[in-house]
Amino acid sequence: MARKSHLYEYHRVHGKITEFSGFDMPLWYKGIIDEHLAVRNAAGLFDVSHMGRIWITGKGATEFLSYVLPTNASSIKDGRAFYSTICNHDGGIIDDIIVDRFSNDRYLVIVNAGNREKDFQWLRGKTESYEVHLEDFSDSSALVAFQGPLAAPLLQQITNIDLKDVRRFGFSEGLVAGEKSLIARTGYTGEDGFEITIFDTPLAKPDRALKVWNDILNIGASHGVLPCGLGARDSLRLEAGMCLYGQDIDDNTTPVEAGLSYVVSDDKRNFIGKQKIAAQLKSGTEKKRMAFSMIGVGIPRHGFPITFSGKSVGSVTSGTFSPILKKGIGMGYVPTPLAELGRTISIDIRGSEKSAQLVTPPFYDTSIYGFKRKVSAQI
């Protein structure tokens, strides 16, 4: 019997349900392409309550996080969020996470739905020499993502937080639709947007979560805002060049190989996985995650071989059809000597080799789409 998120009642009526990481979630409501384009042109609302939310508190919280993560948490300012990876002792990635730093003694960690129990057990197992307390509050809270160029002006209408004071990767507590919430200016689409944690909304009685969800959809309805499912969530993050745990990153990839070296703080502190990671930062890696855009027709899919000069050199880790580019796009690991931008490689699509070019993500034109776009949308 699959688990349900706080917003299941809405999904059950309006969405096409699929199972994801043990949860019944909406794959789409109207359609993946409509929802994808709504996020790039207006805004879209995603239920991500199935993801895990953990409080990490105590005098030793900063030291603890700075040991279990390659990122030095003491270098992050209060009120700022950061992306990082929980690594194992071989430098492999256990999960990729977002951490909100409230203070030296208080952090909120958001983990992938499929890794909730794994991450909590791993972190708990590392707390021994630290004065730190972990609390999983995933069931008593909900999380929704409101993403797109219109997200800020629309959300402003139903929150007492002045969003002008919440910069990208910043967060603030306040009310959303009258409910106690946390707004973080983070997201998984490449657009401006917010991830909103709603407090005091238990799974057994998720009224507050449903209120926030419905109020956002109501104010957005006349502006082209759509509820969006996991299908669009995947096509959007891939267009933005972002990784999906289990596909692009896993226990066998280090942050350096994955092109995520920026999560490794440059200092003398010891952290789990440091030996391998430091060695790779110094001497390089054998393979690198690269993004590629198909040159002709054909859609790359997970597992398809990447070939060069007729030989298989790697495989596709994520692939899809980009609704913005109207062609296939993907990511995969390529031997470092071949990992040059602009290089042409081939993808073996069901026995047929199709050309693709290595590119820098995001795949869309950042002057037209994404949070850096030149023309801001008006409502």
Place this chain on the structure above:
Amino acid sequence: MSDSETYDVPDGFYFTKDHEWLKQSGSNFMVGITDYAAKMLNDIVYVNLPKEGDTLKQKEVFGQVESVKTVSDLYMPVSGSIIKTNSKLTQTPELVSNSPYSEGWMLEISATNYSSESSDLLDANAYRKFISSLKDTE
């Protein structure tokens, strides 16, 4: 998904349990996928069809239809050789979603074993019952 979702199943067509349709056209047959299949796939973005002149057996894979997230194999409803494929589908795969039984046709085939294979096909009523039973288990 709403329980009142209805799927177009036109009389006079024949169907397979893999959701392909077959319709006589002169001495040949037209082949495509059903409205049910198109709706299950949602946004169809790519259709991969065989070459004219290819000969394929009943139930053999003749191509793929792709949505943003998935790839689905397409199976021959009956054995035959490919006379024509719908070249419009390369540029406008949406024709399959919008018009699965007419403009979204995929193949024109010359059937090689129709008299013995036709009994494997479902008529419109049988196909309607079949997709009803699928909905019940969703």
